[in-house]
Amino acid sequence: xxxxxxxxxxxxxxxxxxxxxxxxxxxxxxxxxxxxxxxxxxxxxxxxxxxxxxxxxxxxxxxxxxxxxxxxxxxxxxxxxxxxxxxxxxxxxxxxxxxxxxxxxxxxxxxxxxxxxxxxxxxxxxxxxxxxxxxxxxxxxxxxxxxxxxxxxxxxxxxxxxxxxxxxxxxxxxxxxxxxxxxxxxxxxxxxxxxxxxxxxxxxxxxxxxxxxxxxxxxxxxxxxxxxxxxxxxxxxxxxxxxxxxxxxxxxxxxxxxxxxxxxxxxxxxxxxxxxxxxxxxxxxxxxxxxxxxxxxxxxxxxxxxxxxxxxxxxxxxxxxxxxxxxxxxxxxxxxxxxxxxxxxx
Amino acid sequence: xxxxxxxxxxxxxxxxxxxxxxxxxxxxxxxxxxxxxxxxxxxxxxxxxxxxxxxxxxxxxxxxxxxxxxxxxxxxxxxxxxxxxxxxxxxxxxxxxxxxxxxxxxxxxxxxxxxxxxxxxxxxxxxxxxxxxxxxxxxxxxxxxxxxxxxxxxxxxxxxxxxxxxxxxxxxxxxxxxxxxxxxxxxxxxxxxxxxxxxxxxxxxxxxxxxxxxxxxxxxxxxxxxxxxxxxxxxxxxxxxxxxxxxxxxxxxxxxxxxxxxxxxxxxxxxxxxxxxxxxxxxxxxxxxxxxxxxxxxxxxxx
Numbered sequence: 001x002x003x004x005x006x007x008x009x010x011x012x013x014x015x016x017x018x019x020x021x022x023x024x025x026x027x028x029x030x031x032x033x034x035x036x037x038x039x040x041x042x043x044x045x046x047x048x049x050x051x052x053x054x055x056x057x058x059x060x061x062x063x064x065x066x067x068x069x070x071x072x073x074x075x076x077x078x079x080x081x082x083x084x085x086x087x088x089x090x091x092x093x094x095x096x097x098x099x100x101x102x103x104x105x106x107x108x109x110x111x112x113x114x115x116x117x118x119x120x121x122x123x124x125x126x127x128x129x130x131x132x133x134x135x136x137x138x139x140x141x142x143x144x145x146x147x148x149x150x151x152x153x154x155x156x157x158x159x160x161x162x163x164x165x166x167x168x169x170x171x172x173x174x175x176x177x178x179x180x181x182x183x184x185x186x187x188x189x190x191x192x193x194x195x196x197x198x199x200x201x202x203x204x205x206x207x208x209x210x211x212x213x214x215x216x217x218x219x220x221x222x223x224x225x226x227x228x229x230x231x232x233x234x235x236x237x238x239x240x241x242x243x244x245x246x247x248x249x250x251x252x253x254x255x256x257x258x259x260x261x262x263x264x265x266x267x268x269x270x271x272x273x274x275x276x277x278x279x280x281x282x283x284x285x286x287x288x289x290x291x292x293x294x295x296x297x298x299x300x301x302x303x304x305x306x307x308x309x310x311x312x313x314x315x316x317x318x319x320x321x322x323x324x325x326x327x328x329x330x331x332x333x334x335x336x337x338x339x340x341x342x343x344x345x346x
Numbered sequence: 347x348x349x350x351x352x353x354x355x356x357x358x359x360x361x362x363x364x365x366x367x368x369x370x371x372x373x374x375x376x377x378x379x380x381x382x383x384x385x386x387x388x389x390x391x392x393x394x395x396x397x398x399x400x401x402x403x404x405x406x407x408x409x410x411x412x413x414x415x416x417x418x419x420x421x422x423x424x425x426x427x428x429x430x431x432x433x434x435x436x437x438x439x440x441x442x443x444x445x446x447x448x449x450x451x452x453x454x455x456x457x458x459x460x461x462x463x464x465x466x467x468x469x470x471x472x473x474x475x476x477x478x479x480x481x482x483x484x485x486x487x488x489x490x491x492x493x494x495x496x497x498x499x500x501x502x503x504x505x506x507x508x509x510x511x512x513x514x515x516x517x518x519x520x521x522x523x524x525x526x527x528x529x530x531x532x533x534x535x536x537x538x539x540x541x542x543x544x545x546x547x548x549x550x551x552x553x554x555x556x557x558x559x560x561x562x563x564x565x566x567x568x569x570x571x572x573x574x575x576x577x578x579x580x581x582x583x584x585x586x587x588x589x590x591x592x593x594x595x596x597x598x599x600x601x602x603x604x605x606x607x608x609x610x611x612x613x614x615x616x617x618x619x620x621x622x623x624x625x626x627x628x629x630x631x632x633x634x635x636x637x638x639x640x641x642x643x644x645x646x647x648x649x
Contacts, residue, residue, distance in 0.1 A: 037470075039466070039551070040470040040475075043462040043470075044462070044463050044478060046459050047462070047463040047522055050515075050518050051482065051485055051518075051519070051522060054518055054519035055488055055493070058492060058493045058496040058497055059492065059496075061496035061499075062492055065496060129391055132388065142392075143388060144636050144640060145632060146391075147391065147395050148639060148640070149399050149629060149632065150399070151632075152625070152628040152629055154579065154598050154624060154625065155598075156580070156598040156601065157598070157601065157624055158398075160601060161398055164402070164405060167614070199394070199398060207643060208643070211644035256487045260490055260491065262490065262491065262583050263598075266582075266586075267602045280489060280490070283491045283492075284491055284494070284495075284583065284587065287494070287498060287587070292495065296495055299489070299491050299492040299495045310484070310487050
């Protein structure tokens with residue numbers, strides 16, 4: 001079965017009624033054997049164990065470390081001191097005051113700015129790409145291959161590539177007839193990062209949205225045409241609402257990815273540059289200076305930021321990440337139905 | 347017609363993949379105008395996607411002397427940069443090998459764990475199933491730096507800095523969720539009936555898994571392997587943080603550290619050549635397996 005259907009969490013045609021009818025019964029049934037649960041635990045435990053080591057442990061350890069600080073923090077030889085003092089929330093309070101606070105707020109602002117601008121541009125461009133590709137019948141496979149190229153280029157390589165393009169005497173300045181120092185500090189370097197990031201990721205959104213578009217049946221458009229709906233009307237009333245679930249998931253993933261942006265500004269512009277320093281880069285730099293306390297505090301803040309965005313998307317906007325929502329809705333529907341029935345009989 | 351009506355229609359198409367064929371209602375002259383604009387659009391898309399990559403290839407084939415040329419083809423074609431990349435002083439060959447080892451082991455480990463986990467989630471009934479799947483997917487959203495900072499310290503204490511496992515184990519933090527998710531969506535699509543029939547015929551669950559499900563799931567496993575490999579091959583922040591010995595460095599980190607003889611002039615030609623070498627295996631994979639990759643990407647909607 002095509003994975004496209006899967007993306008929108010619609011069961012394949014024909015399968016839908018039968019499966020929906022029998023699957024919930026099976027899970028509600030106490031016929032779940034104890035052996036099955038044990039087997040599941042056995043099969044899942046290696047995965048959960050590794051995830052505990054590489055996700056849960058780092059998270060707890062980061063929170064723990066963020067409450068400590070090396071004894072002589074700012075000294076050049078601060079890192080040799082053995083002792084670490086418990087400082088409570090001081091590392092967090094420092095985020096909003098003083099010099100390190102300014103650097104943090106700058107990085108926080110950069111991260112937010114890059115996330116909003118790149119994801120916005122990617123979404124618009126990705127939608128346009130998908131609309132164009134949806135019309136294409138010939139050369140589809142060549143198109144698909146070329147659209148995958150930016151996605152496949154490692155971010156570090158794309159950073160190098162765009163640094164070369166944005167050289168002071170590089171091709172970008174030649175084509176634009178300008179003499180902008182793209183890879184130094186300043187607004188130009190922000191633009192360079194955004195251009196490079198959008199280049200790499202817009203095709204990805206395009207691919208996802210295209211998959212969502214391809215399961216919209218042509219009859220819907222035919223009907224709209226007969227009713228006299230123009231292209232824009234069709235886009236606004238059919239295409240966009242129907243690809244919205246796909247688009248929401250794609251945008252969520254892009255946002256989470258953009259929030260942890262590191263490789264691209266690091267390679268394209270360089271570490272420690274004020275105008276492009278993101279939270280990831282700041283935390284990395286701090287841990288490089290062996291200031292694990294503040295590095296951990298930055299990492300925790302970034303984690304909370306990412307989690308907050310994810311929660312907003314899933315809870316408020318209803319991005320259906322696991323496909324569980326569809327099931328939940330069905331369950332609620334059935335429950336409501338049962339209650340109605342019960343009330344009717346009473 | 348309301349949206350919910352449309353949804354009902356959308357859920358019930360004649361064929362899932364069927365591309366809407368162009369409408370026969372349109373007169374011919376309109377079609378020619380339409381196809382013309384479509385081709386222009388497609389040319390623009392292809393140029394957008396490929397031009398920067400093309401520029402990298404062209405620049406890598408120039409001599410150092412004319413690296414700043416702006417011709418569309420390298421005027422005297424030269425492999426000078428490629429020779430320099432591999433001349434030994436940069437250890438780039440070693441870096442490629444390291445990348446291969448790290449990405450390869452990560453992929454195999456994530457697949458083994460992922461197949462078991464995905465089987466349990468897609469085929470077994472147990473409590474907290476959706477919670478566990480949710481947790482696994484949520485971990486894929488974990489920012490890399492939040493893994494790196496604490497583990498850097500932990501691995502320093504263990505003496506693991508500059509080892510392969512210091513990259514492979516943190517890599518699993520993104521590789522496992524990716525693998526579990528992709529494999530789960532894939533296995534859920536496979537019909538359960540065959541296995542049930544086999545079990546009625548006396549097969550154990552394990553036999554049904556090994557003899558029926560696994561061969562059926564092979565394409566999904568393969569797709570997952572490609573995606574995981576590409577993600578691990580492109581990994582940067584972990585390798586950058588855990589390794590400072592050029593002998594263990596992976597290729598992505600190695601090329602980011604390429605510096606010329608003088609600080610003043612970066613060796614752009616060499617950097618482009620190295621970039622091409624790092625990217626070419628992926629581009630070949632993309633060309634050969636494009637259909638599968640797109641399937642995998644859209645199924646998991648992941649990263």
